[in-house]
Each structure stands twice: as C-alpha cells, then as structure tokens.
Amino acid sequence: MFNFKELDPRLKLTWCLFLVFTALVSRSMILNGVLLGLILVSELLSEKTLKSFKMLSILLLIIGSQVLIINLIFGRVGELLYSWGMLQIYSGFIATSILAFLRIGIVSLSAYQFGVHTDPMDMAQMLIYWRIPYRYAMLVPMVARFFPVMIGEYQSICDSQSARGVPCDTVVEKIRNLPASILPLMYRAMRISNDAALSVELRGYGRHASRNFQKKINLRPLEGMTIVCLIIGFGGVLIKTIL
C-alpha cells in the first residue's frame, strides 16, 4: 500500500488544493461526500487509523452544530415549515447545513492531512524549487521548530503567573489576565528571536545563494501524471458547475 508521507510534497499540495477548490466550487452534496470519503480512505490506507483526525473532528462537529443552529433560525431557503412569532423555520436549512458540514470537513481535513504528512524540510525544498530564496523558504522548518518551544514558554508563563496569584483557569480570569500572559510571551518571543537570528547568522545563514539538502525531493513520472489528472479533474468540475 502507499504511504502518504513518502509522496512528493507538490503532489500532496495539489491533492489538498484540488479537494479544497472542488469543495468550494461544487454545490453537489454527492461530490462533496465522495471527496470527504476519499480523504478518509486515503488516510486509512496510508496510516491504518484515523486517530490524527480525532481532535479536529470534535472541533468540526462543534462548528457544524453552530452552523446548523444559525441556519435553522436565520435560513430563508425552501418552503416555510414552522412559524412562531419571529421564529420561522424553512425546509432548506437541512440541505444547506449538510453541504456546509461536508465543505468544512473537506477544507479542514485535507489541509490538516497535508500539514501532518509533509515534512517541513520537504515544504522548504518545494518553495526553493519554485524559485523562492532559501532564506525565506527555510522559515517553514523554523515555524515547525519554534512552535513547541513557544507553547512551552506560554505554559511556563501561565504557571509562573498562577504561582504569583494571577491564575488563568476560568473564562473571567482568562479575559482579565490576558495581558499578563500574552505580554511576557511577546517579550520572551523577542528575546528568543534575537538569539536565534544571531545564531543562524553566525552559522552562515543567507551567506550563499543556495544550500544543500541531505534528502532531496523528487517528482516521479506517476506523481507528475497524477498532478495533471487532478488539475484536469478540477477543470471538469469547474466547467460542469459554470454550465
């Protein structure tokens, strides 16, 4: 079977963009359902589990329920089913909500799949391949490197503030103490970025026009053909929707 991580990042990006744009262009519930199914099947084939989608799926269910309630109360598509004072429920709210739910599922899960299964170094190489100077392309791996560092810094600030009698547990406390947690984080971020900038400059960052990579990305003929097929497929959906 295939492994999503081993594919070329350009193919993965095309797959992600194909799913996102097709979902946004198409108003067909069947097509959107098929696309969502394809994401889940490809993930199952590659990883043998859907565990990586668990947290995002819970979040999408919450957003989906909000969309359903808003469409139920304010939707004015279809026939009037029920009316009580200002509250009017129209028949179109179910179809609109299902389509919206499929769309947000495709848009979120496809991008998440691309992000989770693509190595930041591969993304940097992809950007370099598109003639973006490596000083800018290498910022992608830096984001991946510094994200857990900054999360750790934020946790330590929250712990320090709690110890000083400024807790961030309830909603009211979080709102009241937002500057007390964010401003120190900004100062720490500035300090870390200054240190990191000095460190990479001393290692010769940006000194040469290009740089080497231990593992190079390589687009195989089959992957190239798949990219062409995806572009043609999207063109077909676009033409069908316009006509």
Added chain:
Amino acid sequence: MQNEQAIGKRSIFKTDTKSLIGAVVMGIVFVIACQITGQIDNMLPWGKMGMYLINGTVWAFFTAILTLLYKQPGGLIAAEVEAVISVMYSPLWVAFIFANGIASIWVSFVAARYDMTKWSHHIIAQAGVCVLGNIIVSIGLVFILGLPVNVAAIETVILIAVTWPLATIATKKVYDALLKSGMVK
C-alpha cells in the same frame, strides 16, 4: 522629535535575518493569542453565534503591530504563519490567508505614508485591517460555513464596530510603548 523617533517612515521593506526570524516567532505568539481568545469567545454568548469579538480585536492588533515592527515581508510572514496554522482549529483558514495578507499590506502602505505617531494614523491603519479583513472573512462565512448572507453581513458590521476602536487603542498604546522603550529602532 516625535517624527524622528518613528522608524523609517518611507520604507516598506526590512529583509534582515532578525526581522525574518522575529516575524516567524511572533507569528507563533500570534497563533497562541488567537487560540486563547478564540476559546474565550467560544465560551461567551456572542461566540456561540460565530461573533469572535475578543479574537477579532487581538487579530487586528497583532496584524498591525507585527507589520509595524517587522515591516515587509516580516509582517506578511507573521500574518500568514497565523493563517496557515489556523488549519488546526478553523475551517476558515482559506479566508484567513487572504484577510491576513491584505490587512498586513494595508498597514504597510499606511506606515509608509504616515509616521504612525498620531491617533489618526492608527485609526486609518486599523480601518483597513478591520474592514477589509472582516469582509473577506464574511465571504468565507457565506461560502465555507454556508451562513445566510444577511447573518454574515450583520456579524461583520458588529465585528468591525467592536474591533476597530479596541484594536486602534491597543495598537497605539503598545506601539508608543515600544518606541519609548527603544525596542523598535
């Protein structure tokens, strides 16, 4: 004197390594701030109706202040870091990519035209951030979340009305403090 203190008012670009890496790290702080305020909004009544007032204010503040600090392409990098990482918690990431980019470019143009020492300069900068950004997000609300157009329009008007003044005050205060402290040179 005030005009002399304002940083390179005619220049939009700043491409040194410190600015680029600073933008990346501050972009991550931007993400963390947006996630925290998003959670706060979700627990409040307006958040349940999709109006992220605190989150919107913090978003506008960070977009403007990071662009003023790091100029371009730093401001754009920080804004896009937030937009791309928002994949993890919002299906509106497609709209965020455009909203953040346009908002950051707007602030750059305002900062190139004015020295950002007066309230009016920050009001103009935040006008573009809040109005353009929220209009793009409202398009996302209609096309991605499938909300009725009138609901998206009302939500956008309320968001602009709340975030514009609050973000302007926050940006002006913090920018003045940064100038005074010498952190911005």
